[in-house]
Amino acid sequence: MKYKAKDYTRFGIMISLSLAISVAESWLIPAVLFPVPGMRLGLANVVTLVSLYFFGIAPTLMIVVSRCILTFAFGGNLVAFLFSLLGGLCSLAVMHFLISRRHYSVFGVSVGGAAAHNVGQILAAVILTRTIDMVAYLPVLLIVSLLTGSVIAIAFIPIYRACTIADKNRGRDLY
Amino acid sequence: MGQRFTENAKKFDGDSRGKPILHFVKWDLLVLGLVGMLAVTTFLSVYLYHNHMKANTGDLFAVLTVDGEEVLRVDLSQSTEQKLYSPIEGNPDFVVCIENGQACIEKSNCKDQICVAVGFLSKPGDMAVCIPNRAVLKIVSEEPSSGEKPYDVISQ
Numbered sequence: 001m002k003y004k005a006k007d008y009t010r011f012g013i014m015i016s017l018s019l020a021i022s023v024a025e026s027w028l029i030p031a032v033l034f035p036v037p038g039m040r041l042g043l044a045n046v047v048t049l050v051s052l053y054f055f056g057i058a059p060t061l062m063i064v065v066s067r068c069i070l071t072f073a074f075g076g077n078l079v080a081f082l083f084s085l086l087g088g089l090c091s092l093a094v095m096h097f098l099i100s101r102r103h104y105s106v107f108g109v110s111v112g113g114a115a116a117h118n119v120g121q122i123l124a125a126v127i128l129t130r131t132i133d134m135v136a137y138l139p140v141l142l143i144v145s146l147l148t149g150s151v152i153a154i155a156f157i158p159i160y161r162a163c164t165i166a167d168k169n170r171g172r173d174l175y
Numbered sequence: 176m177g178q179r180f181t182e183n184a185k186k187f188d189g190d191s192r193g194k195p196i197l198h199f200v201k202w203d204l205l206v207l208g209l210v211g212m213l214a215v216t217t218f219l220s221v222y223l224y225h226n227h228m229k230a231n232t233g234d235l236f237a238v239l240t241v242d243g244e245e246v247l248r249v250d251l252s253q254s255t256e257q258k259l260y261s262p263i264e265g266n267p268d269f270v271v272c273i274e275n276g277q278a279c280i281e282k283s284n285c286k287d288q289i290c291v292a293v294g295f296l297s298k299p300g301d302m303a304v305c306i307p308n309r310a311v312l313k314i315v316s317e318e319p320s321s322g323e324k325p326y327d328v329i330s331q
Contacts, residue, residue, distance in 0.1 A: 053195050079307055098206065105196035108203035115210040128309050130243025133302055136225075139218035142210055157197050 003059075011051075011059050018047035018067045023074075042114060045152050048092065049110060050159060057096045064088045083124045090120030106156050111149030118145050228300040231316040235299060237278035239271055241310045251276045251297075251314070269308055280305060280312055 022044040044067070051060045068088055072081040094116035098109045118141040125134040239247040239262050247262035257274040259281060261267045268284035277295040280303050290305035290312070299316035 077307065079309075083306075099195075103196075103200065103202045104206060105198060105200045105203055107199050108206040109195075111203070111210060112206045115213070125304075125306060128242075128306060129240070129304065129311050130309075131240060131311050131313075133311060133313065134304065135217060136221045136302075139214045139221065142214035142217070146207060146210060156195075160195060160197065 007055075007059075011055070011063060014047055014051045014055075014059075014063050015066045015070070018044040018063065019070055019074075021047060022067070022071065041148050042117060042152065043155070045091065045110070045113060045117070046155050046159060048088075048113070049095065049106070049152070049156050050163060052092075052095055052099060053160065054163065057092075060092060060096075064092055079128065082128065083121050086124040087117040087120035090123070091117035106153040106160075107150060110153040110156065111146055114145035114149035114152065115142055118142060225300045228316060229298065231299060233317045235276065235297075236315050236317060237271070237273060237296070237312065238315050239310060239312045241308065247271060249273050249278070251278065263308065263310065266308070269305070269310065271312060278312060278314065279303065280310075283308065 025041060025043045048060060048064060051063055065085070065088075068081060068085045071084060072078070091113040095109050095113040098104045098112050104112075118138065122134055122138050122141070125137075126132060235251040237247070237249045237251055238245055241263060247260055249258075249260070251273065254273045254276060257272060260271045260273070261269055262271060263269045266284065268282060270280070270282040272279050272281035274295075277297045279295045280290045280293070283290050283305055285305055285307035287307075290303045290308075290310070293303035296303060296312065296314050299314050302311055302313040304311050
């Protein structure tokens with residue numbers, strides 16, 4: 001098999017971490033603070049970034065989809081599920097593309113992911129309300145994603161260092 | 176054979192991973208620029224569309240759509256006293272209020288209450304969106320003659 005039990009444990013930890021972070025974020029930063037629906041810091045994106053850099057695309061896809069399904073299972077509604085799923089998949093695709101290009105730093109990858117997340121959410125809103133008017137929110141969300149993406153990248157740097165130190169045996173990789 | 180498959184899989188996976196660059200590089204400006212450009216283009220198109228709507232000096236209507244289907248249409252020019260509507264069937268908690276040529280979502284049973292926080296809408300193109308109810312309240316302006324006179328300028 002490609003992955004060992006150790007790896008599956010790590011995937012599980014990643015899922016629970018991203019779940020806990022997104023729940024904690026919705027408690028700490030109430031949605032009322034942001035005038036536009038869907039505007040949030042997206043701290044759970046740190047987990048996606050870490051797992052993209054350490055595990056690659058396939059496990060990360062699994063982690064993101066599991067997180068969406070689990071949030072849905074823990075008292076989320078179907079609407080929020082569609083939002084987070086489309087947003088998560090869009091940002092995952094863009095971040096994977098940017099990482100595989102090699103020459104973008106965490107900042108570029110993170111901002112691209114945050115922007116793609118917002119585009120995915122607007123897409124979900126357009127699909128749900130069947131009106132194109134939701135695009136009016138996109139400029140604000142994109143400008144904010146420049147900021148939140150950078151914040152996520154700054155948060156990622158110490159976490160990445162800690163992960164590599166914790167895994168001295170193999171240097172850059174957790175295997 | 177099995178061994179080779181594992182190695183190939185590892186090789187592929189190794190390709191998709193990478194050592195992150197932890198400081199800002201100039202390639203990032205490309206991403207930032209693209210995101211900024213997308214923001215500017217969408218803003219401009221929305222702004223122009225909004226202006227186009229405002230240039231329409233017809234009667235104002237408050238229109239509520241659910242799932243893209245129109246469920247309520249009120250002529251705002253004929254509204255003076257307050258009127259309450261609960262246009263969604265089986266959901267009496269979703270209330271639209273029309274008053275003095277303005278419209279708002281008075282009450283909603285959704286969790287975030289973003290649609291209620293928008294407040295009164297009065298200008299064409301203004302809208303309040305309730306994602307949990309999949310409802311969009313929007314002010315539209317319609318020329319009274321449109322539809323009734325399908326002639327072009329020359330024949331008039």
